[in-house]
Amino acid sequence: MEGEEAQKTRTAGAGEDGEGEEPLKTEDLELVQGAMRREPARVDALVHRLRLIPRILGAQNARLGRPLDPHGLADLSQDVFLVVWRKLGSYTGRSAFEAWACRICRFELMNVVRRQTRRAMSDLPHDVEEPRGGESLEYEEVTRGLATLPEEEASVVELKHYEDLTFDEIGERLAISSNTAKTRYYRGLTRLEAFLSGRVEASRGERPKTGEGQA
Numbered sequence: 001m002e003g004e005e006a007q008k009t010r011t012a013g014a015g016e017d018g019e020g021e022e023p024l025k026t027e028d029l030e031l032v033q034g035a036m037r038r039e040p041a042r043v044d045a046l047v048h049r050l051r052l053i054p055r056i057l058g059a060q061n062a063r064l065g066r067p068l069d070p071h072g073l074a075d076l077s078q079d080v081f082l083v084v085w086r087k088l089g090s091y092t093g094r095s096a097f098e099a100w101a102c103r104i105c106r107f108e109l110m111n112v113v114r115r116q117t118r119r120a121m122s123d124l125p126h127d128v129e130e131p132r133g134g135e136s137l138e139y140e141e142v143t144r145g146l147a148t149l150p151e152e153e154a155s156v157v158e159l160k161h162y163e164d165l166t167f168d169e170i171g172e173r174l175a176i177s178s179n180t181a182k183t184r185y186y187r188g189l190t191r192l193e194a195f196l197s198g199r200v201e202a203s204r205g206e207r208p209k210t211g212e213g214q215a
């Protein structure tokens with residue numbers, strides 16, 4: 001078993017555009033796996049690490065203009081804690097545990113914001129048109145696009161755009177070199193742009209042309 005884990009550590013990230021070998025975050029991975037086996041010490045340690053969730057959500061909420069009030073943010077923090085715990089089996093160790101949890105926080109926060117936006121729009125008078133190409137739709141599409149990226153690329157893109165970090169700062173946060181952060185960023189951005197372009201083209205194809213189908 002030790003040999004298998006050692007092999008995973010040596011080979012993770014190898015051959016990635018000359019970035020060199022980058023080991024798995026073995027300490028984080030072992031912590032998560034131990035917590036899933038219900039080892040008391042590691043369960044306690046992981047619960048302590050998960051105390052960062054309210055801080056992450058608070059920062060993300062602030063960057064969005066505080067769409068959630070303190071009560072809503074507290075409720076979401078409890079929900080996200082459970083979501084993260086249920087998803088522990090999907091953590092691969094290819095990024096720091098905090099970066100992985102940050103992605104889940106972002107996704108769950110945007111789900112709540114979208115639901116609030118839809119409820120607000122449904123309460124408008126029928127003669128008030130919903131804004132076209134609104135910000136909520138943009139967030140929704142970007143969030144969907146980020147979910148299609150490999151975890152290591154999505155983490156870099158999110159840190160660059162949502163936290164406005166430099167590549168050096170991203171490298172320190174994810175324990176990778178700044179060049180690796182830059183490579184993953186541009187690769188992820190290319191994939192994201194392709195995804196969004198495809199969504200736009202699909203949307204245009206679904207819309208009837210002016211006068212089409214009209215008597």
